[in-house]
Amino acid sequence: MPQAYSIPRPEAAQTYLDSALHKGSRAAAKVKGGLDKTMKAQNMEFERFKEIKATLVESLSRVHDAFPNFDEMSEFMKHLFELDLEVGRVKQALGGVKNSVQLIKDLTREHLEGIKHARSADNVTKTRSAYIGRISSVMRQVQKHLEILGQAREILRNLPTIDDDLFTIAIAGFPNVGKSTLLAKLTTAKPEIKAYAFTTKGLNIGYFEHKYNKIQMIDTPGTLNRENPNPIERKADATVKYLAHVIVYVFDPTESGYSYADQRALYEQAEQTGKTVLIYISKTDIAEKAATKRLKTEFSGAYTDADSLKKELIKLFKEEF
Numbered sequence: 001m002p003q004a005y006s007i008p009r010p011e012a013a014q015t016y017l018d019s020a021l022h023k024g025s026r027a028a029a030k031v032k033g034g035l036d037k038t039m040k041a042q043n044m045e046f047e048r049f050k051e052i053k054a055t056l057v058e059s060l061s062r063v064h065d066a067f068p069n070f071d072e073m074s075e076f077m078k079h080l081f082e083l084d085l086e087v088g089r090v091k092q093a094l095g096g097v098k099n100s101v102q103l104i105k106d107l108t109r110e111h112l113e114g115i116k117h118a119r120s121a122d123n124v125t126k127t128r129s130a131y132i133g134r135i136s137s138v139m140r141q142v143q144k145h146l147e148i149l150g151q152a153r154e155i156l157r158n159l160p161t162i163d164d165d166l167f168t169i170a171i172a173g174f175p176n177v178g179k180s181t182l183l184a185k186l187t188t189a190k191p192e193i194k195a196y197a198f199t200t201k202g203l204n205i206g207y208f209e210h211k212y213n214k215i216q217m218i219d220t221p222g223t224l225n226r227e228n229p230n231p232i233e234r235k236a237d238a239t240v241k242y243l244a245h246v247i248v249y250v251f252d253p254t255e256s257g258y259s260y261a262d263q264r265a266l267y268e269q270a271e272q273t274g275k276t277v278l279i280y281i282s283k284t285d286i287a288e289k290a291a292t293k294r295l296k297t298e299f300s301g302a303y304t305d306a307d308s309l310k311k312e313l314i315k316l317f318k319e320e321f
Helices: 013-029 037-066 075-082 087-116 121-157 179-186 231-242 260-271 289-298 306-320
Strands: 167-172 204-210 213-219 246-251 276-281
Touching (some): 037 121, 167 231, 179 246, 179 306, 276 289
Parallel strands (some): 246 276
Antiparallel strands (some): 204 213
């Protein structure tokens, strides 16, 4: 099932530390007088340490606990994530934050014991300085983990909400051949469409229904058919490999961005996936009739009408699901 990730943005470790120290100082200041100097100092530090610990543990745990279990993610979503950042690095960062939380608890307990057995206000002050120094060191160490989790958060927030269980159609082809326009015609999606290449930077997703069954369509990032595709292009490959039941390959007869030969070569790659491939000819309203006729002659089953294509997609859906 699709899942949207809501993860709080990790702050800098120093921000968390400053907040904890400030709250600790306020808690200590609330301790009333009337006690001997040593006991008052002890009581003040008890309150300070407990507030510092509670603030840091809550802040770090809130970030740690919001992350998903990567082992439970679908193979497709994990693959998409790893196009930008290795899951292993994120797991290591999560482990580092978790270990830091436990270390903060242990240090607090240890130094509270030191406060309890202090014999003078000066000893209490020295214990406080040692505690804050060690806590500060822990937070400096956790900074690198928070930075990685910040990167991971942004990647997770931008992952498409995709239902792995739905019948899925991938729209493939070069950039600016009309894939986004076709998606808008077939589904309820309203993608932003611009008149220049490399428009689609992610996965645009739309849906249509057939007798209460939802069918999922994905406008994949335009691939350049290169030996070393960039992360955006690899998302297209992952969509086809892991999700697509059917591929709709879009040919642009105007050849305004890519030649027929290039488009044909990319189409042949789509055929090699072993998936069912349907051909849609776009821009027939502005293309030269001869160019459209050439494609329709070579690919006798090609579609030029979105409604007819939709009927065939529904037929394939009923056959498989």
